[in-house]
Amino acid sequence: MKRINLTGRALSDVALTVFDQSPEAAQELAGKNAPYGLILTTETAYSDLDPELIEKADLIAIDFPAFGDGRGFSLAVRLRKDFNFTGELRATGPVIPDQAQFLLRAGFDSVDTDDARAAAFQKAAGRFTAFYQTDYTGNTSVAHTRHGPSQRERKAS
Amino acid sequence: MYAYDPYDKEIVNTRVEEFRDQVNRRLSGELTEEEFRPLRLMNGLYLQLHAYMLRVAIPYGTLSSVQMRRLALIARKYDKGYGHFTTRQNIQYNWPKLVDTPDILLDLADVEMHAIQTSGNCIRNVTTDQFSGATADEIADPRPYAELIRQWSTFHPEFSFLPRKFKIAITGAPSDRAAVKWHDIGLVVRKNDAGDIGFEVLVGGGMGRTPVIAKTIRDFIPEADLLGYLEAILRVYNEQGRRDNKYKARIKILVEALGSDTFADLVEKEWQTTRHHPIDVPEAEIKRIEAFFAPPPLEVLPEQDPAVDELAANNFLFHAFLKNNVRPHKVPGHVNVTISLKPHGGIPGDATDAQMDLVADLADTYSLGEIRVSHEQNLILPHVARRDLPELYEALSRSGLGTANVGLISDIIACPGLDYCALANARSIPIAQNLAKRFDDITRLQDIGELKVKISGCINSCGHHHAGHIGILGVDRKGEEVYQLLLGGSGAEDASKAQILGPGFDENGIVDAVETVVAVYLGERQDGEKFLETYRRIGADPFKEAVYEAH
Amino acid sequence: MAKKPVGPQMILANCLREGRALFFGRDGAWHAEPALADVAEGDGLDALMAKARAFADANNVIDPVFIPAEQKDDHYYPAHIKHVMQAKGPSVRPDLGYQVSPDWERR
Ligand code: SF4
Numbered sequence: 001m002k003r004i005n006l007t008g009r010a011l012s013d014v015a016l017t018v019f020d021q022s023p024e025a026a027q028e029l030a031g032k033n034a035p036y037g038l039i040l041t042t043e044t045a046y047s048d049l050d051p052e053l054i055e056k057a058d059l060i061a062i063d064f065p066a067f068g069d070g071r072g073f074s075l076a077v078r079l080r081k082d083f084n085f086t087g088e089l090r091a092t093g094p095v096i097p098d099q100a101q102f103l104l105r106a107g108f109d110s111v112d113t114d115d116a117r118a119a120a121f122q123k124a125a126g127r128f129t130a131f132y133q134t135d136y137t138g139n140t141s142v143a144h145t146r147h148g149p150s151q152r153e154r155k156a157s
Numbered sequence: 158m159y160a161y162d163p164y165d166k167e168i169v170n171t172r173v174e175e176f177r178d179q180v181n182r183r184l185s186g187e188l189t190e191e192e193f194r195p196l197r198l199m200n201g202l203y204l205q206l207h208a209y210m211l212r213v214a215i216p217y218g219t220l221s222s223v224q225m226r227r228l229a230l231i232a233r234k235y236d237k238g239y240g241h242f243t244t245r246q247n248i249q250y251n252w253p254k255l256v257d258t259p260d261i262l263l264d265l266a267d268v269e270m271h272a273i274q275t276s277g278n279c280i281r282n283v284t285t286d287q288f289s290g291a292t293a294d295e296i297a298d299p300r301p302y303a304e305l306i307r308q309w310s311t312f313h314p315e316f317s318f319l320p321r322k323f324k325i326a327i328t329g330a331p332s333d334r335a336a337v338k339w340h341d342i343g344l345v346v347r348k349n350d351a352g353d354i355g356f357e358v359l360v361g362g363g364m365g366r367t368p369v370i371a372k373t374i375r376d377f378i379p380e381a382d383l384l385g386y387l388e389a390i391l392r393v394y395n396e397q398g399r400r401d402n403k404y405k406a407r408i409k410i411l412v413e414a415l416g417s418d419t420f421a422d423l424v425e426k427e428w429q430t431t432r433h434h435p436i437d438v439p440e441a442e443i444k445r446i447e448a449f450f451a452p453p454p455l456e457v458l459p460e461q462d463p464a465v466d467e468l469a470a471n472n473f474l475f476h477a478f479l480k481n482n483v484r485p486h487k488v489p490g491h492v493n494v495t496i497s498l499k500p501h502g503g504i505p506g507d508a509t510d511a512q513m514d515l516v517a518d519l520a521d522t523y524s525l526g527e528i529r530v531s532h533e534q535n536l537i538l539p540h541v542a543r544r545d546l547p548e549l550y551e552a553l554s555r556s557g558l559g560t561a562n563v564g565l566i567s568d569i570i571a572c573p574g575l576d577y578c579a580l581a582n583a584r585s586i587p588i589a590q591n592l593a594k595r596f597d598d599i600t601r602l603q604d605i606g607e608l609k610v611k612i613s614g615c616i617n618s619c620g621h622h623h624a625g626h627i628g629i630l631g632v633d634r635k636g637e638e639v640y641q642l643l644l645g646g647s648g649a650e651d652a653s654k655a656q657i658l659g660p661g662f663d664e665n666g667i668v669d670a671v672e673t674v675v676a677v678y679l680g681e682r683q684d685g686e687k688f689l690e691t692y693r694r695i696g697a698d699p700f701k702e703a704v705y706e707a708h
Numbered sequence: 709m710a711k712k713p714v715g716p717q718m719i720l721a722n723c724l725r726e727g728r729a730l731f732f733g734r735d736g737a738w739h740a741e742p743a744l745a746d747v748a749e750g751d752g753l754d755a756l757m758a759k760a761r762a763f764a765d766a767n768n769v770i771d772p773v774f775i776p777a778e779q780k781d782d783h784y785y786p787a788h789i790k791h792v793m794q795a796k797g798p799s800v801r802p803d804l805g806y807q808v809s810p811d812w813e814r815r
Binding site: 183184186190204205206207208209237251252253254255256504575576577581584586587590636638 | 724794800801
């Protein structure tokens with residue numbers, strides 16, 4: 001297993017716990033007063049997430065049961081957009097190299113993949129250089145870049 | 158027409174190189190078929206019964222003559238000399254080799270075309286009215302918005318792995334020629350009291366096993382908010398659409414399960430939180446795209462032309478062509494000419510490379526180099542001077558493209574069916590051919606009048622049988638091809654679901670049954686009623702009695 | 709697990725590079741003509757598939773599958789209309805596909 005760094009940020013090595021929506025579990029994590037990471041599945045409804053628990057996490061891993069389970073992308077966008085999550089976002093599960101740029105642009109920082117695919121991941125992550133959407137890595141949509149430098153500064157979050 | 162700028166070019170070219178890399182990795186064995194399949198599908202490359210099939214997008218059904226010639230060249234160079242125009246304003250090639258597909262994509266990119274998102278669980282080619290920008294009855298040309306949506310939806314980081322495919326159609330006219338109510342999202346251009354452009358938004362339409370007509374969730378979304386609102390719909394669908402059962406994964410099932418009001422509330426809430434997010438494109442961008450679709454510089458000409466009238470008086474077929482294939486343009490003295498790809502005995506929607514080249518030449522001579530493709534699988538020359546019609550008709554007829562049957566019973570929509578499609582249960586094309594043979598007399602066709610026959614080779618409904626005035630669905634009964642007959646569907650603004658009449662028929666029986674249905678209509682119709690009007694007035698029973706009594 | 713197919717079966721696949729439908733032959737190669745196809749039944753199925761699958765593993769063909777076969781004259785042919793179509797080509801284009809000739813593609 002290899003960890004691919006998509007964004008170049010310093011990656012976290014905190015231990016991960018499976019997200020549990022019960023108040024007790026949240027309290028326990030908060031009470032420990034130590035950095036923590038959470039594992040979310042693509043089944044997780046964003047409305048079940050405790051905003052404080054999310055915001056304070058160092059690392060959140062979204063586990064894809066299948067690479068085609070696109071809920072993981074919307075969940076990532078939610079965490080960045082609605083929960084102001086600024087920690088590391090990691091994709092785990094059978095995601096494929098050809099998704100690298102989608103992951104990156106939806107807000108993921110890192111991916112766990114098997115060694116054989118690491119090179120393909122790295123290559124795919126930098127393939128496109130122009131985008132039709134403003135995204136969570138700071139790329140501005142060409143709809144904006146076409147119309148002047150003042151627009152270029154716009155960021156998604 | 159829209160022209161790529163360096164950004165568009167870079168994105169499409171990068172895609173070609175990415176796909177070349179993916180094909181090479183597949184050929185070398187680095188990718189297994191299981192891994193490669195979704196990648197090729199995202200690029201419109203299927204594996205069908207006889208060969209691969211490549212589906213190329215014709216965004217909003219608009220082609221230049223240069224692009225049409227390129228489609229002809231691809232048919233010649235990499236395929237078997239023809240292509241198939243589909244019900245979603247795409248063209249399909251039936252025999253490409255995997256090893257050739259990267260070069261085909263490169264040839265396409267060269268004329269600003271692509272096969273991006275013509276398949277897979279993503280936002281597909283946005284379709285629209287084939288007469289956009291050339292018809293008097295529209296509020297605004299919908300194509301700039303379709304282009305805006307094309308760009309926004311291309312390689313969308315969040316919405317490229319949806320529960321299921323996602324189809325958007327948009328119309329600028331109250332007469333719906335794009336079947337918007339049968340789409341996952343239908344957009345209808347509206348003008349509010351202040352004179353501003355916006356859209357009525359419908360969601361949850363679709364065919365397949367569970368036909369549903371889309372419901373309006375917002376009467377008016379202003380132009381500037383369009384993409385933000387679409388994004389909100391897609392986010393709710395991506396999160397909550399079912400993924401456990403592919404037959405229940407389309408947005409129509411989610412909308413039905415939640416109720417359209419609840420769905421609308423969820424969308425509204427999500428949209429409010431993201432409004433004015435950078436998704437909303439600058440006004441200057443809308444203006445930039447609109448400029449490409451500025452009204453064509455046509456001079457106003459007399460509405461009548463003596464040469465046209467004379468030929469019509471003397472040539473019965475030209476008279477029929479004028480009546481059925483020609484409709485007024487928004488500029489006086491001009492017309493939209495529909496070129497029927499339904500010659501009797503031919504394959505609906507197929508065109509040879511020579512025919513494509515000819516249409517390109519005719520477009521240059523008579524239509525400002527512009528061509529349209531309709532969801533009814535015909536080609537259109539949108540900007541023709543009325544006085545040029547005799548010459549144009551002559552040229553079309555000589556090449557087998559002069560069939561004067563547009564909108565009539567032999568202008569049949571048919572999917573490829575079991576002759577090509579790996580998912581098919583039965584053949585569609587031979588049924589269309591036999592029907593055209595049965596109704597081969599243009600006088601009779603015209604007497605029957607507007608009648609839309611739509612044929613699908615399986616429940617996936619690519620042939621839109623649910624929306625046919627007469628719909629035909631092929632099913633597999635223990636290895637035999639059996640055809641169900643449906644009546645009363647509509648894909649227009651008065652959208653309705655066709656209903657199954659009764660037990661199915663074999664290949665010959667279905668043609669007889671259609672003939673009986675037509676006879677009942679002719680016997681029952683009252684002054685000038687169209688088939689659908691008669692059906693709606695008298696209901697299915699008289700048809701049922703006649704069809705099944707005869708058996 | 710899928711049920712074991714009943715009755716005589718042949719193996720159909722598509723070639724990777726060109727996509728054409730091909731039958732696994734008695735000579736251990738792939739052919740356009742179903743008359744050359746190897747046919748197995750019951751306990752013989754697994755061995756036949758193992759031979760055919762080697763070609764899929766070697767990346768020559770995609771998705772080899774059993775299809776029901778029926779005997780006509782001296783030979784076996786695909787029983788289902790879909791596979792008959794694959795053996796021949798589109799019924800509406802008699803000028804295309806292997807119905808023209810087994811070496812149609814190369815002519
Ligand atoms: S309706 Fe069925 S048979 Fe026809 S093209 Fe679609 S999937 Fe194939």
